[in-house]
Amino acid sequence: AANEAADAAGEAVEYAKRSTAYAEAAVEAANTAADAVKEAQEVEAAARAAETARIAQDTELGVEEARLRAQAETDDAARADNQRTQADKTSTEIKDLIAAAETALRGGDTAKAVSEGRKAAVQLLNATGSWTREAAEFALSGADEDVVNWIDTDRLLAQRQDDRETVLTIAQAAKPAVAEAAHRALASEDADAAGDFLATGVIEAAATDNRVTVFSILNEDPGKAVKAKAEAALNDGSAMALHRFLNVELAEAVKQDDQVEIFRLLDSGGPYMKSAAQIVLEGSARMRRYFVARDKYNVARLDQDHATHVAAIRAAIAHAAKVAAQALADAALASKAAAEARQAASEATEWAEKAKGYATDASESAIEAKANADAADKSAADAARSAASAKQAASVARGAARTANYSMRQASASARQAVSYAADAQASAASARASAIEAGKDERAAAAAASEARSIVAAKRRAEAAEAARKAAEKAKQDEENGTNPSQNSDEDKPWYWDWELWPEDIGDPKQWATVTGHWSAIVGTAGVVLGVGALLFPPAAPALLAAAGAVGLVSWGLQGASALLHGIADNWQGSDFHSALGMFAVGGIFLGKGALLSKFGGVDDALRPVAEEVGSKISSVVGDSVTTVVGWLTW
Structure with missing residues (x-):
């Protein structure tokens, strides 16, 4: 143990x-x-x-x-305010010049009327309305009788026609009530119906739609400033109050509410x-x-x-x-x-x-x-x-971007049509004037023939605009009944300016770049032509304008060369597009960079393109032979 x-x-x-x-x-x-x-x-x-x-x-x-x-933003606002002030000042000056010209014309002082009229027409060369601008250009390039007719009839005809173009643009982008009112204005026999619509009619026609829009804004639970302004507009009830809220007061109220919301986020975020x-x-x-x-x-x-x-x-x-x-x-x-x-x-x-x-x-x-x-x-x-x-x-x-793109596309299409018709009117007027002079008629008769020709084109355009507005009103009504919004589709995801092909959709595609540079060449070439015409209209400034036109022409020519190069890269230096672009580059060199511009005029392209293609083909062939020879030397 x-x-x-x-x-x-x-x-x-x-x-x-x-x-x-x-x-x-x-x-x-x-x-x-x-x-x-x-x-x-x-x-x-x-x-x-x-x-x-x-x-x-x-x-x-x-x-x-x-x-x-x-x-x-502050600088832009100041610049815009200055431009608005200058525009108001210019508008006042133009009105005073036109009034002086009309007074002199009624008093029998034709010389003074022509002098004041030319001054007014020069001011209108920068007008946004195509008809007004074209009519002013025609008057300045013509004789005294053309200026007299411009003061008496052509100017007012062009102004009213520009108003109609604006009304048509509204009709093609507006809701049914406004589109129908626009159609009635364009179909009216009253010459001032379009102007009256733009001044007050469109606001009255949009009153119901604007009221619905204001209610929808309130339903989104906006900030205090927006809510107060919206309720004030609804309490007033008038079409002008609703219009003023949506187009003037809303933006300022939103700025105030944004400031409040950002301070809240700063405190709690x-x-x-x-x-x-x-x-x-x-x-x-x-x-x-x-x-x-x-x-x-x-x-x-x-x-x-x-x-x-x-x-x-x-x-x-x-x-x-x-x-x-x-x-x-x-x-x-x-x-x-x-x-x-x-x-x-x-x-x-x-x-x-x-x-x-x-x-x-x-x-x-x-x-x-x-x-x-x-x-x-x-x-x-x-x-x-x-x-x-x-x-x-x-x-x-x-959705907002699609709506903006849709509206801009409608406006762009209307603007192109307006420019086309205004150019047709000027061409018809010029042809009628030339025919009258060739027939031995005096300047007064020639000017009268030009005015009549312009009136005929304007009348045709008025009828077409009224019909286009009618179709736009019907389509707007159908879209509303079907509950569809024409702006809300995938096509409107592309910016409206892509339609002009001023920028490639695929920046890696040389073919698209070739097209874009070709279009820019045409635009710059147009600027060169405008400067050249300006030199003819204003002799004191001719040296500076011609120098600028030459410089712009070189830029246009360079862009056409870039277009040819890009076509060559895209087409492996073969094909009609490359040969045509190369030919345009060569032709543009002859015409100081106007080659691409010439191709944009109706009828000219059909005649010029084969020539350019032939020239480009020959240049390409010569260059190809030279390259082959050089390569042979290098490898020998």
Whole structure:
């Protein structure tokens, strides 16, 4: 029994030694885990500090850029106001000159009437109306009798016709009520019906549609300023009040509400929202509008993604802290057991207390981990909602862009038709005048023939415009009855100016670039022709205008050369398009860069293109032979 007791005692001592070693190893491992958690916490804190510093730096740069944009907007507004003032001044001067010319004409002072009339016509060379501009050009290029007829009849005819073109443009883009009113104005026998429609008729016709629009704005829960102005317009009830709200007051009210909303976001948002709000508050009104209408949702998502990330990282660290604390508690319990095995009561009590403290830490870390995980889930859900709001805002913006593109396409098509008819009127007038002179008639008879020819073209255009307005009104009515919006389709996702092929849809396609540069060559060539004509109309400025025309012609020629080069790249230096473009480049050199312009005139292209293609083919053949010869020399 003694021997057995001695053996057992020896085993107990061995077991106590082993438990002590294991307990020490557990303590060491638990301390390593705790140190790793502490390091992770320090890294996370450093990351947050670095992110805060980066946001502050980006905010500072953004504020500087925003201030530049705000200054540019201020400058643009001042320039526009100055241009408006100048336009008002010019308009007043033109009216005074025309009044003086009419007074002199009625008083029998033809010389003074012609002098004042020419001054007025010069001012109208920059008029936006095609008919007005063409009529002024024709009068200035003609004899005194043409100026007299312009003062007496042609000017007013052109002005009324420009009014009709504007009414037609409205009819083709408006809702049924306005389109029908426009059609009635164009179909009226009253010569001033179109002008009266533009002055007051369109506002009265749009009253119901405008009222619906104002109610729809109120249904979108706008800001206080917009709401107050909208309710005031509805309380007034008049067509003019509704028109004034939508076209004047709404923009200013939106600016006020945008400012209030941005200050709210600055006060309540996260780090990215605060940064963005600081930036746009220093920027232009347009920046603030885009931010409130669209960009704030994307910035909110940034904040929410940031919060999700931070919460997830901190949850992971808290979970690690819980694991480390639990390990320390387990190690303390193991140390307590080892101490008891060694019969070290005091040491065992100490380790028991440590185990309780570590267990408490583990419990607290678990609670913190759960809180951070919940915060991460909430931030992720908020981010999803912001993404949905951003998607909705983008959809609204796309709808607005489609409407704008649709309206601009209608206006562009109407403008091209107006330019075409005005040019036809001038061509008919010039032909009639030349025929009258050839028949031996005097200047007065020739001028009368020109005016009559212009009136005939205008009458034809009036009939066509009235019919076009009727069709537009019928289509608008059908679209309304069918619940369709002609502007909301994928075709309107392309900017309206792409129709003019002034910019390629695929910037990597040399064929499209060739077409674009060819069109720009024609446009610049047109500018050269205008400058050249200006030199004839204004002899004192002829040297400067001719020099400018020559420079513009060289630019046009260079663009045509670029077009030829790009056609060659696209067509592998073969094909009729390349030969034609190359020929146009050669012809353009002869005509000082007018080659591309000549190809745009009706009838000229049919005659010029074969010649240009033939010239280009021969040039291409010669160049090809030369290249072959040179290559042969190099490889010999």
